[in-house]
Amino acid sequence: MVNRTVDYGVYLVTDSTPAVLGDCSLTQVVEAALRGGVGIVQYRDKNCSHEDAVTTARELHVLTKRFDVPLLVNDRVEVAVEVGCEGVHIGQDDMSFDAARRILGSEKIIGVTVSCEEEAIRACEAGADYLGIGTVFATQTKKDTKSIIGPSGVSTILEALKESGHGAVPTVCIGGINNSNAASVLAHDGSSRKSLDGLAVVSALIAAPDPAAAARQLLGTVLTAKMPQVVRTVAGTTPLTHNMTNLVVQNFAANVALAVGASPIMANYAEEAPDLAKLGAALVINMGTITPDGLRNFIQALKAYNDAGRPVVFDPVGAGATAVRREAVQTLLAAGHYAVIKGNSSELLTVHGGPSVTERQRGVDSTAVLSISERARLARDIARQHSCVVLLTGPTDLISDGRRTLRVDNGHELLGMVTGTGCSLGTTVSAMVGAFGEDALVACLAATVLFGVAAEMAAVRPEVRGPGTFVPAFIDELYGIRKATTAGDLQWLSMAKVQVVNADEK
Numbered sequence: 001m002v003n004r005t006v007d008y009g010v011y012l013v014t015d016s017t018p019a020v021l022g023d024c025s026l027t028q029v030v031e032a033a034l035r036g037g038v039g040i041v042q043y044r045d046k047n048c049s050h051e052d053a054v055t056t057a058r059e060l061h062v063l064t065k066r067f068d069v070p071l072l073v074n075d076r077v078e079v080a081v082e083v084g085c086e087g088v089h090i091g092q093d094d095m096s097f098d099a100a101r102r103i104l105g106s107e108k109i110i111g112v113t114v115s116c117e118e119e120a121i122r123a124c125e126a127g128a129d130y131l132g133i134g135t136v137f138a139t140q141t142k143k144d145t146k147s148i149i150g151p152s153g154v155s156t157i158l159e160a161l162k163e164s165g166h167g168a169v170p171t172v173c174i175g176g177i178n179n180s181n182a183a184s185v186l187a188h189d190g191s192s193r194k195s196l197d198g199l200a201v202v203s204a205l206i207a208a209p210d211p212a213a214a215a216r217q218l219l220g221t222v223l224t225a226k227m228p229q230v231v232r233t234v235a236g237t238t239p240l241t242h243n244m245t246n247l248v249v250q251n252f253a254a255n256v257a258l259a260v261g262a263s264p265i266m267a268n269y270a271e272e273a274p275d276l277a278k279l280g281a282a283l284v285i286n287m288g289t290i291t292p293d294g295l296r297n298f299i300q301a302l303k304a305y306n307d308a309g310r311p312v313v314f315d316p317v318g319a320g321a322t323a324v325r326r327e328a329v330q331t332l333l334a335a336g337h338y339a340v341i342k343g344n345s346s347e348l349l350t351v352h353g354g355p356s357v358t359e360r361q362r363g364v365d366s367t368a369v370l371s372i373s374e375r376a377r378l379a380r381d382i383a384r385q386h387s388c389v390v391l392l393t394g395p396t397d398l399i400s401d402g403r404r405t406l407r408v409d410n411g412h413e414l415l416g417m418v419t420g421t422g423c424s425l426g427t428t429v430s431a432m433v434g435a436f437g438e439d440a441l442v443a444c445l446a447a448t449v450l451f452g453v454a455a456e457m458a459a460v461r462p463e464v465r466g467p468g469t470f471v472p473a474f475i476d477e478l479y480g481i482r483k484a485t486t487a488g489d490l491q492w493l494s495m496a497k498v499q500v501v502n503a504d505e506k
């Protein structure tokens, strides 16, 4: 079993046949798809010579390494060995799993195609690193399909995996998935108790006129479909959120945490941090009402959480407003690692720019005027700089882990008229990242969309006449969405406005 985090969200399987690739270059198409957010690539060519397969796989491996994405080879284990790529994918009629494992060793990824419950359970028992479940729909590229299982067949297999204790094995489904049917395939799997980790596609990317755009669209669909799982996990595990936060928002942030199903503790004394981290908490460091004593406590608590391997969310409130805050930001950034850095544009310009930045915030609200693309780039660059997820708030929120960058267009202007909505979003993010550590980007996305949709629902309630009446309605809607999600009602998901963006676009 390999010990690395693989993003199975959008899984590209190559096809070099003229009917699919046309006269395009395979490496160019794969590069575009990687730019669009593909998280894993499988090189599949059943017909070419060993030498040609090795040459192509080597070219692809140079590319995938640049994107820090694993490359697998379909069936041809000897090609994978020669190229030194990250693993193989084998079908039921290919080399046996045990033989492949013996040749490749324990560090390589081995995925297996399965089309029924028995095959799925057998592959998991043998030690498969992930399963490709299919064929979902009949396709031009795979006419030799034993069985077309449809979305309901996928659900049956997922259910069987859960029942047999293999719920943790990652799964993708494959066969005729494209941007028109992806959402419904994922929605179908939502009824099962184990969710798909991603979608494997061939023609939807290889034959797409713009593979990068097609990959972005697919990724947006996959990430959106994962949000209910985050909300359910928080509701089901009641994660502890340890807030070292400002004097203004203590009560509001604690009530928001309760509404989303988390357990808040507002504790500013760092001596408590090791114990709380041991209890599985996630920490929020919010410097809204910073003091010298507060700063010392932040640093000590940050170290305790880093030592315990528990996530920390940094909310550099008012970062650009005063010299004291600008210096505190630098001190806190240098003191340890954050899972998430969140803030408005002014705050994150200061985080990015260091002490010489020209951004001068007038208070805790943002005064920066940046375009959406500038904000996307800012979020992406800070994420890379600090190896974390960045959540840049405002009327449009931008979220990036340095590789995938998303915009969320949910929310309501009343959120900007109430103090502490950004801070309580930080608290919510900590609960979501604390409960759903496998993908902090998805956790941030779920928190942000949940906030935005709850605000939209609250704003249209008849009793809401302004910021004062908005606050209790907003808390009620957060609670309502949590309750609906755990009861299987995902109507709120249709209100989500999520798009994967190209952070390189000027």
Ligand SMILES: Nc1ncnc2c1ncn2[C@@H]1O[C@H](COP(=O)(O)OP(=O)(O)OP(=O)(O)O)[C@@H](O)[C@H]1O
Binding pocket: 317, 343, 344, 364, 365, 366, 393, 394, 395, 396, 397, 410, 411, 412, 413, 414, 415, 416, 418, 419, 420, 421, 422, 423, 424, 425, 448, 451, 452
């Ligand atoms: N005009 C707006 N329209 C829609 N949503 C908004 C608007 N302004 C803010 N939001 C939402 O409000 C939340 C908080 O973002 P904001 O940028 O106001 O944080 P902040 O400045 O850190 O707030 P605070 O300092 O009050 O805690 C986010 O979910 C964001 O999407």
Ligand SMILES: Cc1ncsc1CCO
Binding pocket: 246, 247, 248, 249, 288, 289, 317, 364, 419, 420, 423
């Ligand atoms: C108004 C205010 N002042 C310091 S922190 C805070 C809460 C919103 O950021």
